[in-house]
Amino acid sequence: MGRPAPGAAAAWATVLLLAVAACSKPPAPAPPSPVAGAARLLPGAGAVPGWEPTDEVQRFSGDDLFLFIDGGADLFLEYGFREVAARAYRGPGGAVINAEIYEMTDPAAAFGVYSVRCGDTGDDAAVGSAARLADYYLTVWQDRYMATFTGLSETPAVRDGLVAIGRAVAGGIAGRAPAPALAAALPAAGQRPGSVRYVRGPVAAANIPLGEAVVPWQAPEAASARYGGTGGHAPATAVTLFLLAYPDAAAAERAFRRVADGGDTVTDTAGILTFTSPPKQPGRAECRGRHVVVAVGGDAAGRGELLGRVNGEQ
Amino acid sequence: MNHRFDRRSLLRRGLGWGAGVLLAGRFGQTAHALAAGAVERLNQSARPDLAVVTGDDYAAAATEAVRLLGGMARFVSKGARVAILPNAQRNNPGVYTSPAVVRAVVRMCRAAGAREVNCLTWLPEKNWLDTGLADAVRAEGAKLVLVDMKDPARFRPVPVPRGVALKEAAIMDAFFDHDVLINLPITKDHAGNKFTGTLKNLMGLNAPLNNRTFHRADWQTNPDSIAHLEQCIADLNTVITPTLCLVDATEFIITNGPFGPGELLKRRQVVAGTDRVAIDSYCCTLWGLKPGDIVAIQRAAAHGLGEKDSGRIRRVEKSL
Numbered sequence: 001m002g003r004p005a006p007g008a009a010a011a012w013a014t015v016l017l018l019a020v021a022a023c024s025k026p027p028a029p030a031p032p033s034p035v036a037g038a039a040r041l042l043p044g045a046g047a048v049p050g051w052e053p054t055d056e057v058q059r060f061s062g063d064d065l066f067l068f069i070d071g072g073a074d075l076f077l078e079y080g081f082r083e084v085a086a087r088a089y090r091g092p093g094g095a096v097i098n099a100e101i102y103e104m105t106d107p108a109a110a111f112g113v114y115s116v117r118c119g120d121t122g123d124d125a126a127v128g129s130a131a132r133l134a135d136y137y138l139t140v141w142q143d144r145y146m147a148t149f150t151g152l153s154e155t156p157a158v159r160d161g162l163v164a165i166g167r168a169v170a171g172g173i174a175g176r177a178p179a180p181a182l183a184a185a186l187p188a189a190g191q192r193p194g195s196v197r198y199v200r201g202p203v204a205a206a207n208i209p210l211g212e213a214v215v216p217w218q219a220p221e222a223a224s225a226r227y228g229g230t231g232g233h234a235p236a237t238a239v240t241l242f243l244l245a246y247p248d249a250a251a252a253e254r255a256f257r258r259v260a261d262g263g264d265t266v267t268d269t270a271g272i273l274t275f276t277s278p279p280k281q282p283g284r285a286e287c288r289g290r291h292v293v294v295a296v297g298g299d300a301a302g303r304g305e306l307l308g309r310v311n312g313e314q
Numbered sequence: 315m316n317h318r319f320d321r322r323s324l325l326r327r328g329l330g331w332g333a334g335v336l337l338a339g340r341f342g343q344t345a346h347a348l349a350a351g352a353v354e355r356l357n358q359s360a361r362p363d364l365a366v367v368t369g370d371d372y373a374a375a376a377t378e379a380v381r382l383l384g385g386m387a388r389f390v391s392k393g394a395r396v397a398i399l400p401n402a403q404r405n406n407p408g409v410y411t412s413p414a415v416v417r418a419v420v421r422m423c424r425a426a427g428a429r430e431v432n433c434l435t436w437l438p439e440k441n442w443l444d445t446g447l448a449d450a451v452r453a454e455g456a457k458l459v460l461v462d463m464k465d466p467a468r469f470r471p472v473p474v475p476r477g478v479a480l481k482e483a484a485i486m487d488a489f490f491d492h493d494v495l496i497n498l499p500i501t502k503d504h505a506g507n508k509f510t511g512t513l514k515n516l517m518g519l520n521a522p523l524n525n526r527t528f529h530r531a532d533w534q535t536n537p538d539s540i541a542h543l544e545q546c547i548a549d550l551n552t553v554i555t556p557t558l559c560l561v562d563a564t565e566f567i568i569t570n571g572p573f574g575p576g577e578l579l580k581r582r583q584v585v586a587g588t589d590r591v592a593i594d595s596y597c598c599t600l601w602g603l604k605p606g607d608i609v610a611i612q613r614a615a616a617h618g619l620g621e622k623d624s625g626r627i628r629r630v631e632k633s634l
Contacts, residue, residue: 067463067522069403071510072505098405117569121569136575137406150575152406207505
């Protein structure tokens with residue numbers, strides 16, 4: 001298996017460093033604020049017309065998240081979790097909505113867990129920085145908060161209530177941080193709406209489309225999106241593009257070499273690695289500075305074209 | 315490996331592995347007696363391994379599924395003390411065992427002559443009230459036994475002699491006061507391992523602090539440590555053997571598991587049987603997963619806990 005020529009590697013690194021200058025180092029959690037607390041965001045009595053709290057606020061922080069969502073805490077802890085506050089609300093006809101507000105360590109962590117939990121279900125909603133409304137639930141991201149609002153029944157009144165409570169919560173959040181730079185660095189042209197994911201570990205990676213393909217890369221930070229089927233700049237068949245970030249170029253190079261040496265891979269003279277990912281999808285990867293770009297699925301032309309476009313757009 | 319599934323040898327091995335529980339309480343002794351009798355009857359009548367019943371009346375589906383297996387009297391003898399283990403994780407749709415299924419099971423147990431039926435849990439009472447499961451249990455004359463999860467005295471150390479990763483469990487003390495265990499999970503998505511069903515539900519009998527040891531220190535960065543969790547689940551199942559499993563596959567989430575909210579799939583099925591590997595191997599296919607991709611199923615099969623080959627599973631299906 002060949003390695004990239006030194007000159008080519010340096011060129012790639014230069015291009016990518018310039019291109020993703022906005023991509024910061026793996027984010028360090030912000031220090032806890034003494035006034036932090038998801039509980040303060042939960043609407044009290046009379047705050048949302050037609051919907052009243054039915055019980056006390058439940059709060060769990062740190063590893064105690066297991067007590068609240070035993071079996072589901074891993075995903076949040078992997079991203080960086082600070083606290084959850086939960087409360088139920090009763091509305092028209094006795095309908096019930098569960099509200100849960102997760103305060104994460106930083107906005108990127110909140111965006112990440114939001115991106116994974118939204119999946120492909122539902123429609124965009126005008127709540128917070130980003131929101132998705134599905135049949136009976138609403139998922140919202142704003143700053144370092146990810147919130148879910150769940151109706152225990154599916155009626156128009158409940159859907160209206162989800163949005164009303166969601167807006168009341170989002171309105172109490174002062175910050176409005178942008179999406180993580182790594183996610184923003186993914187090519188926009190041909191990107192399927194709502195397909196961007198941001199992950200920080202294997203639990204999240206295992207819960208996104210074709211994420212198994214990048215688990216072996218053990219990147220501390222990654223973003224992905226799907227391309228294809230929408231015409232324009234999209235590949236003819238669907239391709240998932242991953243942008244993996246490491247602390248430095250040496251770490252990226254080590255990860256690249258480890259995967260390349262792991263078997264069932266071929267590296268050509270230009271330093272492009274081809275492989276078959278765990279779900280038997282063809283993949284193609286290149287190491288560029290402290291990043292690795294991986295394209296999975298679709299056909300070879302689509303993968304190659306998309307990798308090339310990462311450079312062009314960046 | 316192409317061994318023919320041999321119920322008698324499996325039973326013998328299973329009893330050997332369950333020695334920790336057999337020694338620990340009378341639950342195992344009674345389960346032994348019940349199972350031995352069950353094998354004899356199975357040889358005579360070739361009953362199905364799995365009963366799958368589809369319908370809009372979930373209580374009726376549960377009742378019919380048990381009838382297809384030979385009736386509740388096959389599993390619950392007169393005077394037995396029965397423990398039931400539903401999932402009450404959260405009251406979000408598709409996340410907890412249907413109260414209708416639980417009511418039907420309690421009713422069948424009492425009709426079979428059970429002396430008492432107890433629903434065991436270390437979850438807070440709020441979960442049971444919010445899901446309607448507390449009302450369901452009590453309405454049928456069963457008791458909700460709430461165990462303080464933070465009190466170590468309420469859990470009994472149990473060696474796991476065949477454990478590959480888990481060497482000691484901490485089983486709820488109240489469990490050992492029963493003759494029969496009926497496992498009542500809901501099948502659904504799980505963030506860590508994609509799937510949860512009969513095997514994973516038994517973590518509901520194990521102390522939460524012990525369950526947390528299923529996570530290695532490097533679980534956030536090492537993919538092998540995810541598999542470690544699955545191995546622990548399979549290991550735990552070597553020391554707890556449910557007498558009967560009924561899986562709620564009526565309405566369940568297939569994303570954002572295990573607590574939701576997530577995409578709901580309404581298959582309207584109740585799945586019953588005694589072979590956890592066979593049941594979970596079937597249930598994961600309900601939303602397109604493959605048993606070979608679910609590590610806990612593979613590890614449980616490697617322990618000899620059941621049959622993962624669908625070609626060797628006798629399944630009967632019925633629509634109401």
